Amino acid sequence: MATETATDFSDHMRGVTVTTLACLAGVAAALTSGYVVGTSAEAAQQTLSVGILGAFILGQFPLLRVVGIDVEGFGVKDYLYVAFMTFTLWFISYGIMLTAEVTF
Numbered sequence: 001m002a003t004e005t006a007t008d009f010s011d012h013m014r015g016v017t018v019t020t021l022a023c024l025a026g027v028a029a030a031l032t033s034g035y036v037v038g039t040s041a042e043a044a045q046q047t048l049s050v051g052i053l054g055a056f057i058l059g060q061f062p063l064l065r066v067v068g069i070d071v072e073g074f075g076v077k078d079y080l081y082v083a084f085m086t087f088t089l090w091f092i093s094y095g096i097m098l099t100a101e102v103t104f
Helices: 013-036 048-067 075-099
Strands: none
Touching: 013 048, 013 075, 048 075
8 A cells, every 4th residue: 555645646636636727727817817908899809818828827837736736747738738728718708708798
């Protein structure tokens, strides 16, 4: 029986943690984009919101280290998964906010 420390995760918990953080980061990136860039028709054409998305994608990896996930073991597939999940939730959330013209 292997000895586990408090920061070791099973494969299932590792996957759930990475997925949850990526999805929450996507929604947070959408809310930040809506607050900083706005939700008008003109705001939808600005590329700053994509920069905010990129910052949220890159900001996840140090946060995963703090949580205890070994990101040194990530392969290309893992990085693409995190980026895709974050982008997907950002795209859906920000798209809804742009369509509804939500005001902050």
